[in-house]
Amino acid sequence: MKIYQGKGVYGAVAIGKISLFKKPEAAVKRVRIENTDGEKSRFEQAKAAAMDQLQEIYDKALREVGEANAAIFEIHRMMLDDDDYNESINSIIESQSVNAEYAVAVTADNFAEMFSAMDDAYMQARAADVRDISNRVINNLTGNSSVHAGTGERVIICAFDLAPSETVSLDKDRVLAFVTAHGSSNSHTAILARNMNIPAVIGAGDDFLNEVRDGCQAVVDGFTGEIFVDPDEDTCKKYLEKQRADEEKKRLLQELRGKENITLDGHRINIYTNIGSVGDIGKVLANDAGGIGLFRSEFLYLENSDFPTEEQQFAAYKKVLESMAGKKVIIRTLDIGADKQCDYFNLKKEENPALGYRAIRICLTRPDIFRTQLRALYRASVYGSLGIMFPMITSVSEVEKILEICEGVKGELRAQGMGYSEGIELGIMIETPAAAVISDRLAPLVDFFSVGTNDLTQYTLACDRQNPDIEQFVDTHHEAVLRLIEMSAENAHKHGAWIGICGELGADTELTERFLRMGIDELSVSPSFVLKVREAVSTLDLSK
Numbered sequence: 365m366k367i368y369q370g371k372g373v374y375g376a377v378a379i380g381k382i383s384l385f386k387k388p389e390a391a392v393k394r395v396r397i398e399n400t401d402g403e404k405s406r407f408e409q410a411k412a413a414a415m416d417q418l419q420e421i422y423d424k425a426l427r428e429v430g431e432a433n434a435a436i437f438e439i440h441r442m443m444l445d446d447d448d449y450n451e452s453i454n455s456i457i458e459s460q461s462v463n464a465e466y467a468v469a470v471t472a473d474n475f476a477e478m479f480s481a482m483d484d485a486y487m488q489a490r491a492a493d494v495r496d497i498s499n500r501v502i503n504n505l506t507g508n509s510s511v512h513a514g515t516g517e518r519v520i521i522c523a524f525d526l527a528p529s530e531t532v533s534l535d536k537d538r539v540l541a542f543v544t545a546h547g548s549s550n551s552h553t554a555i556l557a558r559n560m561n562i563p564a565v566i567g568a569g570d571d572f573l574n575e576v577r578d579g580c581q582a583v584v585d586g587f588t589g590e591i592f593v594d595p596d597e598d599t600c601k602k603y604l605e606k607q608r609a610d611e612e613k614k615r616l617l618q619e620l621r622g623k624e625n626i627t628l629d630g631h632r633i634n635i636y637t638n639i640g641s642v643g644d645i646g647k648v649l650a651n652d653a654g655g656i657g658l659f660r661s662e663f664l665y666l667e668n669s670d671f672p673t674e675e676q677q678f679a680a681y682k683k684v685l686e687s688m689a690g691k692k693v694i695i696r697t698l699d700i701g702a703d704k705q706c707d708y709f710n711l712k713k714e715e716n717p718a719l720g721y722r723a724i725r726i727c728l729t730r731p732d733i734f735r736t737q738l739r740a741l742y743r744a745s746v747y748g749s750l751g752i753m754f755p756m757i758t759s760v761s762e763v764e765k766i767l768e769i770c771e772g773v774k775g776e777l778r779a780q781g782m783g784y785s786e787g788i789e790l791g792i793m794i795e796t797p798a799a800a801v802i803s804d805r806l807a808p809l810v811d812f813f814s815v816g817t818n819d820l821t822q823y824t825l826a827c828d829r830q831n832p833d834i835e836q837f838v839d840t841h842h843e844a845v846l847r848l849i850e851m852s853a854e855n856a857h858k859h860g861a862w863i864g865i866c867g868e869l870g871a872d873t874e875l876t877e878r879f880l881r882m883g884i885d886e887l888s889v890s891p892s893f894v895l896k897v898r899e900a901v902s903t904l905d906l907s908k
Contacts, residue, residue, distance in 0.1 A: 365596050366575065370543065370568035371835075372589035373554040377607040378520055378541030378563040379600065382582050382593070384573075385523035385530070385542075392502060395463040403457050407464040410504035414444060417500065418529070425532045426643065428560055435641075435667055436493075436528050442669070443490075444497045449475065465505045472498030482713070496527040520582050524573060536560060541584040543591055545573040561892070565589050617895040621652045625898050627880065629907040634886040635897050636692065638866055641667075642680050645687045647891035655692035655749075657814065657888025658866040659684060661737065662699045670708050671733065677740035685748025694751035694791070694814065694888075697737055699723045718828060723756035728765055738773045745785035753791040753814050758798040763809045766790075793866075795819035800848035807859035813852055814888070817867025821845050840869060846878065853883045864888055873900040880906060 397403045418441050425434035443449065449471060456467035472495055479491040521534065521542040534542070539562055547554060547566035557564035563586035576582070576593055583592040583603045592599050625635045636657030637648045648656060664672045664680055685693050700709060700722065714720040727734035741752055754766055770790065777784055794800050795816030803813065817840070822829040824845050827838045849865070856863040864886030869875055871889040873896060879887065880901070889897055 365599060366593045368568050368572040368591040368593065370565040370572075370589045370591065372565050372586045374558045374562060374564045375587040375610075376541075376561070376563035377586065377603055377610060378584040379603060379607065380540045380582070381517070381519050382522050382576050382578065382580050383519035384576070384578050385521050385526065392465045392469040393463075394466045397457070397461050397463050400458050400461055403462075403464050403467075404454050406505060407453055407457065407468065407501070410464065410501045411444060411450075413504045414497065414500045415441060417504075418444070418497075421529050421532050428532070428536065434532075435663060437532070438667055440493060440497050440529065443493060444501075449494075465502050468498050468501050468505070492527065496529055499527075500529070520584055522573065522576055531557065531560075536562065541565070541586065543568050543572070543584060545570050558890075565591060617899055620895050620898050620902070623898065623902070625654070625901050627901055628903070628905040631880060631904075631906050633880060633884070633901055634692075634864070635894055635901070636694070636864070636886055636888040637891045637894060638888050639891070642683050642687075644891070645684060648688070651891040651894040653891060653894045655694075656684070656688060657692075657694050657864055657886060658753075659693060659695040660699065661695055661697060665698060665700055665709075668708075671736070674736050674740045674743075677737060678743050681741055681744035681750075682747050685744055685750060688748055690749055692749045692751060694753055694789075695741060696753050696755055696793070697724070697741075698727055698733065699755045700726060718822065724754050724762060724766070725756065727754075728762065731769060734769060735773055738770060739777065742770075742773055742777055742784040742788070743782055745788050746783050749787070750785065751789040751791060751812065753793055753812070755793045755816070756795065756819075757792045757806070758796050760802065760805050760809070763792060763806060767809065791861075793819075794849075794852045794863075795867075796823050797848060800852045803852040803855040804858070807855050807861045810861055812861050813856050813863040814886075815849055815852060815863065815865045815867060817845070817849070817865060817869035820848060820867065821869075824848060840872070841875065846875075849879075849884075850882045857883055862886065871897060873897060876900040877904050877906075880904060 418437050422434050422437040422441075425437055452471040452474065453464070453467045456462060456470055457464060460467075475494045476491040479494065518538050518540045520540050523530075523542070523544050525544050525546045526542065531542075541563035542557065543565045545568055554564065554566055563584050565584055565586060567589075568591055572591065580594055581600075583590075583595050583599060585591070585603065585606075592603070595603070624632065626632050634654050634657075636655040637651065637653040638658040638660070639645070639648060639656060640660045640663045661677075664677060668676075681695060684695075700711075709726070711721060721729075727737075738752075741750065744750065754763075757763060767790070774784060789811040791810050791812035791814055792799065792806060793816045794803065794813050796819070799806060800820070807813070818829055821827070821838065821840055821842070825838060825842060827834050829838070853863050862885040863883070864870075865879065865884055866888040870879075870887040871893040876887075876897060877900075887897055
């Protein structure tokens, strides 16, 4: 038996045979072509086929992982249709009289190198995307396709790495788990694995991939990131029991559906969910959440080729409010910038984008965009229980300016005879140390705080959340982060505001008791964690 260590990205146990994921040979030969027009036509046909394939993948992702996670494949289609990308390929074919495969490969290398050289981690990640779409076109030109071994039985897929499109294309009914030699826990592949509920381990290393073979038995522990190859009888027995216990725990969690989120001594807390699009509402209801604590409105912008209109936004917000039938829905205003880029915003390249022009800073300096969104939100408010929260706050003056703009929007709507609810709650995100430190001055201005623990951790520890090389330095339980949260909770309550957590720490049940003792009023988590957090709450006795 050999044991390998990676990073678990979805906690579950899988036991079965390994199937090596094999990609077609990447080598592309340069061939001189006389009929360049014919070669450009070949490229257009291969590109059209790739567009159709990406549409199919998008549709599959939409069904399995929701609209927000499927959006990457819409971005792939946009990249494939990019003028600069296409002009480069056609120019190489024409000027060098070469085959389309070669022109696509050279363009992919050039664009990937350009993206990789950028300081912005989000743009660096686009290098993998441009290679993914280019490989798809090349495979269409050559007739190759990605394959993996197996006879139809359920297997553990092992690969050097998996592109997002390859991950979604896997038949879930035939995949027990997957393990990659490389990858980051922040990658699209890792995120998709979590949303597909597939046990997964990334970063197992080159030795793992070089030493394993098709058909050998393995155990994958998605909780610890361990992989046991050719496990002995005792190991198999131990992990079969762990697998059964995990499945039984998930079954028992279902018995908590319809129950209150209440501790043994009678303390109640709201458990809401984080979602990225209207298409995710079904998951909110299916997992028995009390409301939506974070609706990421930026996906309306990321999925569009131009600024979404007031009517487009109004329709989306109205639908989510109606669907939640009076349950609280907190919509975060536009949070573009840093790792979320939109071409039509024409944002300048920044040395430190996470510290740059993003979120509320864009809204306050481009009020036309902000007012359009606010008008849509206020108009939609009559269809449910709406809360609006503003991201990346660092000062009192920002909040005062936001409130001034909100009053202006309400005045416009009244003048035009358009209704809005007077019961809208306005809140801010505590995701910078500055906001936490001055939370005593911010709390009197708003109805609630929502702590974005991912960014709060990033800024407090000076660790770029997009950089996989420094994951070892990111301590999500760091005392400095927890003290900032506690300080914010104390100041919120002192001034009559409530406070929630919408970052990943909200689902960390090791911290649930500490959060409740701090006075946290609401935890907003991914839909699949609602019952797990409810269980953790139900076992606590805060009177002791």
